[in-house]
Amino acid sequence: MNKIPLIKPFMTQEIKNKVCEVLEGGFLTEGSVTREFEAAVRDYVGCKYAIAVTSCTTGLEMALRILGIGPGDEVIVPDYTYPATADVVAIVGATIVIVDVSPRTMLIDYDAIESAITEKTKVVIPVSLFGNPLNWDRLHDIKAKHGLFMIEDAACSLGAEYKGIKVGNLADISVFSHHPRKFITTGEGGTITTDNDEWAAWMESYKHFGMGVSPSREGTVFTRIGTNYKLSNILAAVGLGQMRHIDELLRKRRELAEFYTQMLFRTAGVQMPQTTADGKHSYQSFCILVENRNNIMNKMRESGIEVQIGTYSLHMHPAFAASDRVRHRGSFEGSRSAFDHCLTLPLYHELEENDQRAVVDEMVRAMS
Numbered sequence: 001m002n003k004i005p006l007i008k009p010f011m012t013q014e015i016k017n018k019v020c021e022v023l024e025g026g027f028l029t030e031g032s033v034t035r036e037f038e039a040a041v042r043d044y045v046g047c048k049y050a051i052a053v054t055s056c057t058t059g060l061e062m063a064l065r066i067l068g069i070g071p072g073d074e075v076i077v078p079d080y081t082y083p084a085t086a087d088v089v090a091i092v093g094a095t096i097v098i099v100d101v102s103p104r105t106m107l108i109d110y111d112a113i114e115s116a117i118t119e120k121t122k123v124v125i126p127v128s129l130f131g132n133p134l135n136w137d138r139l140h141d142i143k144a145k146h147g148l149f150m151i152e153d154a155a156c157s158l159g160a161e162y163k164g165i166k167v168g169n170l171a172d173i174s175v176f177s178h179h180p181r182k183f184i185t186t187g188e189g190g191t192i193t194t195d196n197d198e199w200a201a202w203m204e205s206y207k208h209f210g211m212g213v214s215p216s217r218e219g220t221v222f223t224r225i226g227t228n229y230k231l232s233n234i235l236a237a238v239g240l241g242q243m244r245h246i247d248e249l250l251r252k253r254r255e256l257a258e259f260y261t262q263m264l265f266r267t268a269g270v271q272m273p274q275t276t277a278d279g280k281h282s283y284q285s286f287c288i289l290v291e292n293r294n295n296i297m298n299k300m301r302e303s304g305i306e307v308q309i310g311t312y313s314l315h316m317h318p319a320f321a322a323s324d325r326v327r328h329r330g331s332f333e334g335s336r337s338a339f340d341h342c343l344t345l346p347l348y349h350e351l352e353e354n355d356q357r358a359v360v361d362e363m364v365r366a367m368s
Contacts, residue, residue: 003304003305003306004304004305004306004346004351004355004358004359005306005346005348006181006306006307006308006344006346006347006348007180007181007183007346007347007348008348008349008350009180009185009348010183010242010245010249010348010349011238012241012245014241014244015237015238015241015242018033018237018238018240018241019234019237019238021237022233022234022237023234027233028232028233028234029230029232029233030052030230030231030232030233030236031233032233033233033236033237033240034052034230034231034232034233034236036236036240037052037186037231037236037237037239037240037243038050038051038052038191040239040240040243040244041158041168041176041191041193041243042193044158044166044243044246045158045166045167045168045169045193046166046168046169047168047169047174047193047194047195048194048195048196048197048200049192049193049194049195049196049197049200050191050192050193051191051192051193051194051200051203051204051207052189052190052191052230052231052236053189053190053191053192053207053229053230053231054188054189054190054229054230054231055084055177055179055188055189055190056084056153056155056175056176056177056178056179056190057084057087057088057190058190058207058229059175059176059190059191059192059229060084060085060088060125060151060153060175061088061091061092062192062203062206062207062229063151063173063175063192063203064088064089064092064094064123064151065092065206066173066199066202066203066206067122067123067149067151067172067173067199069089069092069094069122069123070092070093070094071093071094072094072120073094073095073120073121073122073123074094074095074097074118074120074121074122074327075089075094075095075096075097075121075122075123075124075125076097076098076099076113076116076117076121076123076124076125077089077096077097077098077099077108077124077125077127077314078098078099078100078101078107078108078109078126078127078129078335079098079099079100079101079313079314079315079332079335080101080106080129080310080311080312080313080314080334080335080338080339081127081129081153081311081312081314082155082311082312083312083314083317083319083320084153084155085125085127085153086098086314086320086326088125089125090325090326094122095120095324095325095326095327096320096325096326096327097116097121097327097329098314098315098320098326098327098328098329098332099112099113099115099116099329099330100112100329100330100331100332100333100334100335101334101335101338102334103333103334103337103338104273104274105132105273105274105275105276106129106130106132106273106287106310106334106338106342107126107127107128107129107132107134107135107276108124108126108127108134109330109334110135110138110139110142112329112330113126113142114142114146115329115330116327116329117142117146117148121146121148122148122149123148123149123150123151124139124142124143124148124149124150124151125151125152125153126139126150126152126153126171127152127153127154127155128152128153128154128156128157128160128167129156129310129311130156130273130281130283130284130285130287130310130344131156131157131159131160131281131282131283131284131285132157132160132273132275132276132279132281133157133160133161133162133167133276133279133280133281134152134162134170134276134279135162135276135277135279136162136163136165136170137163139170139171149172149173150171150172151171151172151173151174151175152167152168152170152171152173152174152175153175154167154168154171154174154175154176155175155176155177155179155182155190156177156182156282156284156285157176157282157284158176158182158183158184158246158282158284159246159250159282160279160280160281160282161279161280162276162278162279162280163278163279167282168193169193169195172194172196173192173193173194173196173199174192174193174194175190175191175192175193176190176191176193177189177190178190178191178235178239181284181285182284183242183249183250183253183284183348183349184239184242184243184246184249185238185239185242186231186235186236186238186239187235187238188235189231189235189236189239190231202224205223205224205226206224206226206227206229207226207227207228207229207230208226208228208230209222209226209227209228210222210223210224210225210226211223211226212224249349250282252349253282253283253284253347253349254281254283256283256286256347256351256356257281257283257286257347259353259356260286260345260347260356260360263356263357263360264288264360267360267364269290269291269367270288270289270290271288271289271290271341272288272289273287273288273289273342283347285310285344285347286344286345286347287310287342287343287344287345288342288343288345289338289341289342289343290341290343290363290367291341292367293309293340293341293342293343295366296343296363296366296367297309297343299362299365299366300359300362300363300366303362303366305346305358305359305362306346307343307344307345307346307363308343308344309339309342309343309344310338310339310342310343310344311339311342312339313332313335313336313338313339314335315328315332315335316336316339345359345363346359
């Protein structure tokens with residue numbers, strides 16, 4: 001059997017030509033192509049501002065910084081997520097508060113959020129994991145009740161919707177990833193979305209070394225301490241070409257996910273994670289829940305099919321052991337269950353139904 005990869009980036013000759021155009025033009029750092037890419041994301045999401053940065057991680061860090069989060073503050077994050085969600089809290093000097101997730105959706109447990117809130121809690125960073133949108137009715141209620149900010153780690157969720165509103169429009173600040181595992185990729189990169197004029201201006205300045213405008217001086221003025229989180233024209237050219245096909249890409253992903261679902265719906269030993277009610281999944285990843293996940297995963301890899309775990313349970317790792325800087329709230333039964341049972345199957349634009357049948361057939365053999 002030919003190898004079936006987990007994902008293949010969508011690369012057309014149009015995209016390659018755009019990259020070559022940038023290379024031949026000689027302006028390789030952030031410039032007009034990056035602006036085009038930002039505009040494409042902004043127009044698609046329907047937000048006021050889209051700010052391209054070096055990664056989702058640096059975008060989340062910037063979001064915390066513009067909200068003034070630092071030492072003495074607490075930020076709530078889910079246990080079942082990639083470490084970057086929590087890393088950024090420590091990077092700005094705040095305390096990480098880790099709560100459990102629902103074992104059925106693998107999304108943050110909304111009741112657990114409320115039980116973890118203290119007078120020091122300033123922000124919640126919920127994660128719309130794998131492209132499954134969050135329940136924003138619950139989150140907006142929590143935000144209003146406790147006076148908190150919501151920063152959505154939307155790394156996987158470009159194209160997802162909740163009650164007809166696209167992800168990127170539901171939190172105070174949202175941050176997307178354009179890592180190669182994401183179907184809109186720039187190699188490495190991220191995009192921040194917000195409707196807040198002041199925050200957007202600050203973040204634009206911060207990612208350009210603190211550059212600003214002074215009414216009393218001509219030329220370049222550095223108005224604050226900043227850094228370099230710019231996304232180059234080269235990388236933006238890749239993402240821009242993909243954004244021009246985003247509706248087609250999403251439609252194909254949802255069709256592939258539906259075909260997997262039809263094949264697996266009655267397969268003994270397979271459980272399908274729940275999509276949030278009133279949500280529209282973007283299927284950045286197609287995940288199932290199985291017993292003996294590691295054994296199945298190893299056998300499928302040996303047969304030439306690339307499969308993967310879902311993500312990580314933070315509390316299991318030394319970096320996130322309970323300490324003065326990291327608080328654990330709850331037993332993490334939901335997170336541990338997701339970590340033990342979640343299996344990610346191949347999903348990409350060129351995947352054919354025959355490939356999907358081969359994936360499922362091999363998985364069933366591995367389960368026996």
